Amino acid sequence: MEKIRETNKPANLKEWFNLKAKSFRKNANIVRELVNRNVKIQYRNSAIGVVWTVLQPLLNMLVMLVVFGTVLGYGDDPTYALYLFCGTITFAVMRAGTTQSMTSIVNNRGLLTKNKISQYVFPISCNLTACINFAFSLIAFFGVMFIVAFLNPEINIGTAELPNMVSSWSMFSPYLLLVLVVLPALFLFSYGLSLILATLYVFFRDVQHFYGVFLTLWTYLTPMFYKVDRFEGNIILYVIKMNPMFHYVEFFRDIAFRCPLGMESFDPWNLVIIYAFGLGAFLIGTIVFACTRRRFIYNL
């Protein structure tokens, strides 16, 4: 009996390439439909629908502004609203992306056990959905920026004794275009982490509860409503700086209002750090996922 050519096994490099391109197109289509579905389902049966994606971070920010502005005494800082907003929406990308991806493989077992689909499409689509929600929140963010600039046309970036007033309208600067650079890095980081969590969740369902607690800790270890300068010289500062999310959140704040206002000078080194974290997580996640995904089917 002669050896049979197995189907889908490419004969040469060109065929292999064509096959890869074909499956990439197919998976891209699936991701697009999944993202489309995720965005639509999110606020189904709600009266104002997708407007919530803009409104929700805005309302969250207002609550935090009132609570922490009073409690921590940042109420006088005109940029504190922006500080809060940058922190929460950046962190939300990671939080939503990872928590949804974690359960996505198991929750879509109906699709995975009945159809030939690449397992990667679920974490990718969850994280893309999170990025799209981020883009929606940016609309609210520009609104907040506009209001802040309108209420405080001049902001003091010096000290009380040595005032240094700058026009707050300079916040609308080309620096904002760097959002397009920070978002892919954040996506890579969140996606890499998602792959690890999704893998763990397939084998151990209690990862969900564990990660829930861990996220709370992570939220507090990321300077979202407090500023790190209150820990100057404290060991906690080093712990906070080990936290990858710290770098993403701070980088976004730099480009959103600190650098344009001249409060800080732009440090390209930060770009290297966020991409290092992003690519590192991406690589580890991909390796973990690739090695185990064939066994998922037995545990779904």
Next chain:
Amino acid sequence: MDNRIETKGESEKVEQAPAKVLGVPKVEPPVGGSFPFSYNIMVDENIPDEEIAIQVKNVSADYLVRDEKVDNLKEWVVRFFRGKLEKKRDRRLIDVSFTIRKGESIGVIGHNGAGKSTLLKILTDIMEPAEGTVRVEGKVAPLINLGAGFDYEATAKENVYLNGAILGYSRKEIEQKYKEIVEFAELGDYMHIPLKNFSSGMVARLGFAIAIDVNPDILLVDEILSVGDESFRAKCAEKIEEMRKDGVSFVIVSHNLGEIKRLCQKTIWIENARVRAYGDSAQVCAEYLKYCDWLKKNKKH
């Protein structure tokens, strides 16, 4: 067969496996090995290469399960340190071989848990065979259970698009087919309603309409022809007949022997993960019925 030699070590394990297969009563066949067709004969049948739609050769499939389901971390850690974390290899299919021509239909019968669904999973490439080779020519559309992978939170329309993408179609292509799908399913007024509000018959209609409208070369059907009302069933049967004339191959898993005999030229009977009989549908079904009768009698004693 010669090519079993290279995996001799494995096949020894195979011989003891059936007792381990979950949920299947271990019983001897009623008439020894005296079945009219041996599955090996059909494989060597001279089918010209270009006429082959599916060729399955000596395929065995494993299911990796842990003794008890260890799905929480505490259990895992405890067992890890006690050294009790062993995996069991469950053989779900053993040395299965068959060939399907283009345009031919094949029925798959057998008791629950015999390995029929595993076979379909192998054909759709969801599971990899532990041994043997599978060759599938053309586009496979799975029609496994009700709505192979529908999202019940999404509307019917969104499900059409999602399933179209899963079956390898671009958005544009699905847009062209959308009208046809809705027409065939006769669900015109319901396309913007979440699927969770559909009755099971309506879901089945939608699933069938999508699966046939993507023009598959091979359609895998698992126990779904028995749902839907009488008129829709007639419509499906008509469509299947039409597709068969166009050269679409079918793999039909069903417990309805009448349907199998009507639709399929050949039938595979799988029992305890092995092919018990393979050949002409009428004969295989007759053997299967004999076996069922024998089982019934044995249970009474």
